[in-house]
Amino acid sequence: MNYRLSDEERTRAMNVLGTHFADGRLTLAEYEERVQKVAEAVTDDQVAGLFRDLPEESYTVSEIEEYRKESGHPKAGILGLSIVGGFVGAVFATGALDAVFVILPVVVFILLYVMKIGPDSWYMPSAAQLRRTRLRELSYQQKLMALEQKKSDQERVRALKNRALGAAEKFLDK
Incomplete structure (x- = not known):
């Protein structure tokens, strides 16, 4: 089904073309031609045709590992666990043991979502997360x-001005 493109979809298509250009799959002329066609495209079919000879987006192991490392926050987790540990110590000192059941979910949350403790399969980044990271890097490069x-x-403008001034001085000196 044909649908009209949004500005965001055009931008995304241009960024993907930029990735293919950076990877050496497109020459500068091909890249510029396809970007121009994306800018002029009205429907999704017009854009889809520009990607038929290019592979689908894939991510390297190093990209996945780098994203996984960046998404963990061990210092924040240690800080959070220290605060919870201090609170647990205070609870034990006062004898209010019922509060431990309130604190346990907080500890589990910090371990799983802040410190990312667990098997690697739990924390594999999604394709969308990797795409956002790649687009951010591509935007920076652009x-x-x-x-x-x-x-x-x-x-170039400065050089042209200097040449023009030099030519004008020669003309005036005659």
Whole structure:
């Protein structure tokens, strides 16, 4: 079924093309042509045709491992467990043992969701999480490229101004 594209879908398609370009699957001319076609596309079928000769997104083991490492927060977990441990010590000191059952879910939450203790299979990032991470990195690279291009353009303009001034000075000196 054909549906009209949103700006977000166009941006996502351009970012995926950027990934394929960065991976060397597209030449600069192919990349620019396809990005232009994405910008002009109205329906999803028009965009889908641009990806027929490109592989679906895949993630390397290192990308998955890096995301998994970044998603854990051991310092925050240790801090949280220390606070809970202090509270448990106070509960035992005062004799209010019923509060231990209230604290136990907090400890389990910190261990599982903050410190990510458990089998690796519990914490494998989803394709959407990996895509967001990759798009964030690609966006950063595009910003750097834009800054480099801007600097290069400014240098070219400066050189043209200098040549024009030099030519004007030669003309005036005659």
